[in-house]
Amino acid sequence: MGNKKETITIYDVARESGVSMATVSRVVNGNPNVKPATRKKVLETIRRMGYRPNAVARGLASKRTTTVGVVIPDISYAFFAELARGIEDIANMYHYNIILCNSDLKKEKELQLIEALLEKQVDGLLFLGGEVTEDHRQFFSGANVPTVLAATLDEKEKDCPYVTIDQVQAAKEATRILIQEGHERIGFLGGPLTDPIMGYPRYQGYREALEEEGMDFDESWVRMGNFRYPSGYQEGKEMLRNEKAPTAIFCANDEMAVGAIHAAQDLGKTVPKEVSIIGFDNIPLASQVRPLLSTVAVPMYDIGAVAMRLLTKYMNDETIEEHQVVLPYRLELRDSTLLKEV
Amino acid sequence: MGNKKETITIYDVARESGVSMATVSRVVNGNPNVKPATRKKVLETIRRMGYRPNAVARGLASKRTTTVGVVIPDISYAFFAELARGIEDIANMYHYNIILCNSDLKKEKELQLIEALLEKQVDGLLFLGGEVTEDHRQFFSGANVPTVLAATLDEKEKDCPYVTIDQVQAAKEATRILIQEGHERIGFLGGPLTDPIMGYPRYQGYREALEEEGMDFDESWVRMGNFRYPSGYQEGKEMLRNEKAPTAIFCANDEMAVGAIHAAQDLGKTVPKEVSIIGFDNIPLASQVRPLLSTVAVPMYDIGAVAMRLLTKYMNDETIEEHQVVLPYRLELRDSTLLKEV
DNA sequence: CTGTTAGCGCGTTCAC
C-alpha cells in the first residue's frame, strides 16, 4: 500500500534536465515560449523520472482547481443519475472534474455541502433540484465562483443562471392529452406541493389545464405521493377505488405512474382501455414496462450537459448570450394512453 | 458573478484577533490546545470576517485532501448509481468528498482518469466494475495512495483489496432454482464473456450448475446481450422462438431479464406459467414490473459503503482484518418464477 | 497554551 516513495517535483525535473523550474513549468503547461530542443529534453526527463504534476500545488498557485462542485438530491434516483451523466460528460470534455454530493433535498445539508465545496476552492457550482432560499442565495453570492442551477430555478430572484424546462407548460400539455381523449374525470398524482420544482408546478399545470378547458375538478381526484413507486401504487389505488374515480391520471413522475398502472390493474381495470395514465420525466423505466408508459420526455442528459457547458463559460469569463435556458420537452405517447398523436 | 472579493486568510484572522496564525489554525482544526477564551475570541472574528478555510492550501501543507477518486463505469446505470450512493454516504460520514468519473469500461479512459485523480492528490481510489489489467496494477502501485476495488476484483493478482460478492456461486444458485422447478431446458442470457465481472462468472455459474445437476445443455440456449433491456428483449425473443426453446431462462442482469419477460409475452408465453425467468442484481426495476422479477439480490449499496469504509481504514492507517470482503447475496423469489422458497 | 519559522509544489512576474 503506502510505499512512501519520495515525491518527485518540478524542481527535481529542473535540476535533472539542467533547466530552471520555470522552464519545466512552461513545458508542463504547454507554454509556447520554450525552444523545441529544451522542451524535448524536459519532456524526456519527465517521463524518465515518472514526474506527476501536483494539481493541489498548482491550484494554490494559480487559484484554479479545474474542479466543480455538484450538489444533487440523490444520485440513485434515475432522473438525477441521468442528469449527472450529462454533467460529467461535458465536464470531462472541458477537463474539469466534478465533486458529487447528495443533498437529499435537505436544506441544511445543501448549505453545508456548498460550504465544503467552496472551501475546496471549486471553480464553479452546479446546484440541482432543491429549493433556492435566501440562505442559498447568500452562499452563492458570497462564493466568488459562478453557480448555475440545473433542473430548478430561483422562484424569487430571477437572476441566477439556470437550465430547466417549463414544468407548468409540460404538465399542462400532459393533462390536455387526457382531456383530448375525452375523459371527464382526470386525476392527479403528485409530489409534495412544497417541492418548488417537481411538486407545485406540475400540479399547477394540471389545474390550469382543467380550468382552461372548463373541466370538472374534484378534490378526491388529487393525491400526493413522494415520487417513488410504492407511493404511486398506494395513492393510485386509493384514488381509483372510488365510485366516481378518475378514468385518467396525470402522474407527476414516471415511477408513480407505473405504480398507478399496477394499482389500476390490481383493481381489475385495464390500462389504457379503462384508465389512461401518463407520467413525467421519461426515465428508462417508462420504456421497460408493459404497457409502455406515455410520458413527458424531459431531456435529462441535456439539462445536465447544457448546465455544465454554461458553467464552463462563466468560469472562462466568456460572454454569455443566454444566462437562463429553458430546454424543450416532448410528449412521448406510448401505450398507457389512447391517443398516439398530440 | 465574479465579485473579486479579496480573499481573507488565516493571517488576517490572526492579526485581527491579536493571536498568531498557528493559534487560528488550531481553532480551525479543533486542536484542543487552545484556551477556551482565546478560542472563543478567534471563532468570533472568524465569523465576523466571514473567513473560509482554504482546503487547497491545507491540502498542500498537510498532504491530505480528504478527497477520494471514484472511477465508475456509468453512473446512469441503476446498478452503479446505487453503489455510488453507498460510497458517497460513507464518504460524507467520514468527511471525505468524492470525485466521480465515468469510465464506460474503456481501459484507456480508466487509466487516464486514474492519472488525473492522482494528480489531484486524492487520498484514495475506488475502482469499480472494470477489468484490472497489468497497466491498472502498475498505476495503482505507483499511486502512493490506497486503492480498493468495488464490485470487481483482480483475477490475476489476488492481493488488491476489494469488496464484492461471489458471482459464480450466486449464478449457480439462481440456475439451481430453475432446475428445482423441474425445467429440462434452461437458457442463459448473458453479457460479454470478456467482462470479468458480470460477464464470464455468471455464465460459468450457469454452466456449473447444469453440469453438477447432470442437466442437458445446448448451445442454442445461450445468447449474449449487452446488459440493457433492448438486448434482453431481442435475444430473449430469438432464444424463445425455437422449437426446442428453453422453458426457463437465467438472465445475467435484471434489465435483460425484464426484456426477456416481455419477449416471452410477445411470443404468447406466460411468465412464469410457461417460461420461468430469473434475473440478477435486484435493481429497483425488478420490483416495478409485473410479474415482479425473481432475482439475485446483490447488496449494491452495501458494496459501495463497505468499500468506502475499507478505504477510510487504509487512509487512516488503521489495522485491517479483512482486506478482501465478499458480501452475501440473497435469492429474491418473486413472481417470474414458480418456486417461492429456496 | 501560544508564537516563530519553515516549507508544501507550483505559477508568475520581471529581469536577463
Place this chain on the structure above:
DNA sequence: GTGAACGCGCTAACAG
C-alpha cells in the same frame, strides 16, 4: 527563450 525570486494559504514542528 530562460532563470531567479516571491508568494499562494496553511500545517507542522519546535520553542517558549
